Amino acid sequence: MIIRIMGEGQFKVSSALLDELNYIDNRIVDRVAKDDEAGFKGELESLISAIKEKGEPLDPTEIVESDIIVPPGDLTLDEAKRVFSGCGLIED
Amino acid sequence: MGLFNRMSTVVRAKMNTMMDRVEDPNETLDYSYQKQIELLQNVKRGVAEVATSKKRLELQKAKLSQKMDQLDGQAREAIKSDREDLARQALERKSALTLQAQSLDQQIADLEQEQAKLEATERRLSTKVESFRVKKETIKAQYSAAEAQVKVTESLTGISEEMADVGLAVQRSEDKIETMKARSAALDELVANGTLEDFTGNDDVEKELAKIRAKSDVDADLARLKAEEGK
Numbered sequence: 001m002i003i004r005i006m007g008e009g010q011f012k013v014s015s016a017l018l019d020e021l022n023y024i025d026n027r028i029v030d031r032v033a034k035d036d037e038a039g040f041k042g043e044l045e046s047l048i049s050a051i052k053e054k055g056e057p058l059d060p061t062e063i064v065e066s067d068i069i070v071p072p073g074d075l076t077l078d079e080a081k082r083v084f085s086g087c088g089l090i091e092d
Numbered sequence: 093m094g095l096f097n098r099m100s101t102v103v104r105a106k107m108n109t110m111m112d113r114v115e116d117p118n119e120t121l122d123y124s125y126q127k128q129i130e131l132l133q134n135v136k137r138g139v140a141e142v143a144t145s146k147k148r149l150e151l152q153k154a155k156l157s158q159k160m161d162q163l164d165g166q167a168r169e170a171i172k173s174d175r176e177d178l179a180r181q182a183l184e185r186k187s188a189l190t191l192q193a194q195s196l197d198q199q200i201a202d203l204e205q206e207q208a209k210l211e212a213t214e215r216r217l218s219t220k221v222e223s224f225r226v227k228k229e230t231i232k233a234q235y236s237a238a239e240a241q242v243k244v245t246e247s248l249t250g251i252s253e254e255m256a257d258v259g260l261a262v263q264r265s266e267d268k269i270e271t272m273k274a275r276s277a278a279l280d281e282l283v284a285n286g287t288l289e290d291f292t293g294n295d296d297v298e299k300e301l302a303k304i305r306a307k308s309d310v311d312a313d314l315a316r317l318k319a320e321e322g323k
Contacts, residue, residue, distance in 0.1 A: 004253065006099070007209060007261045009216050025094035032095070044095075060219040063227065063250035069100040072264070083098045 002058060003051050004066035005073070011055035020050060021068070032084060037077045048073045106259070107252040117240040121228040124248055128221045131255055131262075135214045138262045142210060145269050146203040152276060153196045160189050166297050173304045182297045192279060199272055206265055217258050224251050 001018065004010045024047045031040040047070060058064070071083065163186040170178035224247060231243045 004103075004257060006103075006257050007213065007264075009212075021096075022094065025096055028095045060216045061223040063220055063224060063247055063254070065249045065253055066100075068096050069103050069253075070096050071099045072261070074264075080095065083095065083102055 001068070002064060002066045003055065003068045003070060005048055005051060005070045007072040008048075008052075009060070010058040010062075010064070010066055011051050012058050013051060013055035017050070017054050021047065024050065028080075029084075032077065032080050035077070040077050040080060044071070044073060044075060103253060103256045106256040107249065117237060117244040118232055120244060120248065121231065124251060125221070125225060125228060128217070128224060128251065128255065131258055132214070132217055132221055134262050135210060135217060135258060138265050139207060139210045139214060141269055142203055142207045142265060145272055146200060146207065149196055149200050149203065149272070149276060152279065153193060153200065156189055156193045156196065160186050160193065163189070166301060169301055170297070173301070173308075175300065175304065178297050178300050185297075196279075199275070202268075203272070206268065210261065210265060213258055213261055217254065220251065220254055 001013050001015045002010050003013050003021075024043055028040060028043045028047065031043055051070065071080070075083075163182045167179040167182040167186070170176070170182060227247050231240050231247070235243060
């Protein structure tokens with residue numbers, strides 16, 4: 001499974017990690033809903049460090065699509081809300 | 093739907109607008125390559141901009157440190173002249189500057205991290221662009237138009253995702269720098285007038301100290317003249 005951490009490139013990760021990542025992802029959704037900035041930052045950090053610890057950086061010469069795209073580690077709560085509201089982060 | 097599903101949606105929407113142009117495969121490949129080169133230039137500019145901003149903050153920090161040293165000197169001089177009130181005033185100003193200096197240190201550290209991240213992004217993108225160039229020429233040379241379509245879509249999907257990622261990184265870095273520029277300008281203004289006035293000039297503490305210095309000079313001169321005249 002290929003995961004992209006925005007701003008940090010792609011990582012090759014075992015599919016077995018998916019459950020753990022989904023679990024953290026759900027907690028992130030919960031923290032954003034509760035407007036809990038510190039909790040949100042903590043969860044996002046653990047999501048990203050789990051991917052980096054258990055995954056291998058993809059060879060940069062490989063050009064492949066990712067299965068999962070994770071937002072950048074310094075995403076703010078406001079930006080996360082914009083992602084959830086569908087307004088996105090990227091200008092056209 | 094979780095955050096990473098949402099994030100994928102956001103990125104894929106951006107990718108689709110980049111891939112809309114698939115008509116003639118060869119043309120599409122060349123067009124995308126040209127866009128990649130432009131993006132690479134943008135990242136390089138981004139790295140340079142972060143470095144410049146860091147430099148500016150470092151200069152500002154040096155200026156603040158200099159002022160803090162001056163205030164320390166003023167406080168010491170005031171204590172020597174038994175003027176605790178003046179010393180206190182100078183030290184209060186110094187303490188306000190200390191907070192500003194700490195905030196500058198944090199911003200400089202943030203920019204350093206930002207620069208390292210963008211430099212890594214530049215290296216990654218540069219490798220991918222070269223890899224794409226080779227792939228593009230292979231596709232052009234080896235496949236018929238119909239076969240090429242699949243290969244083109246494959247490599248374009250991967251590179252478009254990379255480009256969406258890098259595009260966002262550059263955009264966020266620009267936003268961060270704008271915020272810091274605004275803060276830095278505000279600090280310059282504070283130092284220029286208002287609370288953090290120019291301590292090298294004629295502020296109250298300096299005026300009082302100058303008076304004390306003048307008085308002791310006069311006293312010394314008077315004593316010298318008296319001695320010379322035997323009075």
